[in-house]
Amino acid sequence: MEPVNLHAGDSIAWSRDVPAFPAASGWTLHYVFNGPDSHSVRAVSADPYRVELSASDTAGWAPGLYRWVALAVKGDLRTTVATGLVQVEPNWQTAGPADVRTHAARMIALIESALEKRIPKDQQSYEIDGLRLDRIPVERLRELRLQYQRELMQQRRQGSGLVRNVLVRL
Known part of the structure; x- marks a missing residue:
């Protein structure tokens, strides 16, 4: 299941089962994140699909709210299989001083x-x-x-x- 919170600079992994669009039939799963930045991630083709982001993959993500979409892709065919939101928190290792008061x-x-x-x-x-x-x-x-x-x-x-x-x- 996709994360709802992510700290920039953290490693994260999740999986998604998409039985209607199996990797064995040539489908791939892509995630697109749009918010303060845009990011595209390709899932590992497996059953279920698996997304693995390293600390360096997420280190530069700008903090904020992102809308994501999971897309099943095969050649010229594309289908949206899921959407959601993820809140990206700052990379505290590289962030400068911040006012953390509410x-x-x-x-x-x-x-x-x-x-x-x-x-x-x-x-x-x-x-x-x-x-x-x-x-x-x-x-x-x-x-x-x-x-x-x-x-x-x-x-x-x-x-x-x-x-x-x-x-x-x-």
Whole structure:
């Protein structure tokens, strides 16, 4: 079965059984990945077909979401046999520094920074040479901060593996 997650630079292998298009009858199986990059991979002709990607094969894959398609090919004949998505994570061995905070955590930091900057400048909007700049009202920034704080707490609970037990007395 095809992977749903892949770290660039990792080795990975999977197989796919395609009984309607057997390698013994001259069919080949090709995978095409399209996303931030495009990649084409030919499966090893066997029963079932097998795809083996080495660390060097995936090392240069750009992070992001890819749509893949598996194609059975024989001469001028081609049939799509499967499609799906795979999320490619960065190659942490070669990647530079990265902000690994969640969207919610980054937004909280930005909102708090905006709130701190608003204290000395008590202006909701201003205009210079006909250009008008409106700021997000402080109340709305506080609402957004609370929303993102809740989201971050939920992510942390899910990530920590905490399970709540509900006890019922009969």
